[in-house]
Amino acid sequence: MSPKIAIVYYSTYGHLATLARAEAAGITTAGGTADLYQLPETLPPDILTKMSAPPKDTTIPTLTSGAQLEAYDGFLLGVPTRYGSMPAQWKTFWDSMGGEWQKGAFWGKYAGVFVGSGSQGGGQEVTVMGMLSTLVHHGALFVPLGYKTVFGTLTDLSEARGGSPWGAGTFAPSEMELSLAREQGKMFYEHLARVKFD
């Protein structure tokens, strides 16, 4: 049976939303499917206006509880950097999942992370590391992007780009960054497709 994968992201300006769709496209090329979700906004509308944040993509469902994720075998999580760690929208969501944590609802499930930042050295890798602590406490198994199929892209220094062996990443989605996201989705699906789920 095909693994059930959810792609969950938070995005203020749309970059992580674009990467999320590229991750989904990668899963599709590998023969799978994924459900896309966005996290609820926690900032008040007037602050979002001052930040020049565009309206959310209302075609993507907004998760209302962690319980909605319990049916999935794996998750690709989209996280824009805030001061080198996850944004409050992600932390608020995790902090609402004490019930799932207590009963081990995500124990043994798989997770990969993709990220975004406004600058090089702005915290992409350390943002993934910060997510690891939460994933470990939930008992989830981290699936990195690694170098196996993306060595050429990760070692190509011809242009500035986000992403690392920790996972795809973006400054502002370029074709190179999108290719890493597609590859992450594809490899994540192929990895999970080898696993026997109950």
Ligand SMILES: Cc1cc2nc3c(=O)[nH]c(=O)nc-3n(C[C@H](O)[C@H](O)[C@H](O)COP(=O)(O)O)c2cc1C
């Ligand atoms: C409050 C705040 C803090 C941020 N901190 C950082 C940072 O430490 N380093 C960095 O490179 N970018 C930082 N950024 C830029 C965001 O990471 C970037 O705008 C975001 O990843 C874009 O993704 P999105 O379009 O999906 O919202 C910050 C942005 C905001 C609003």
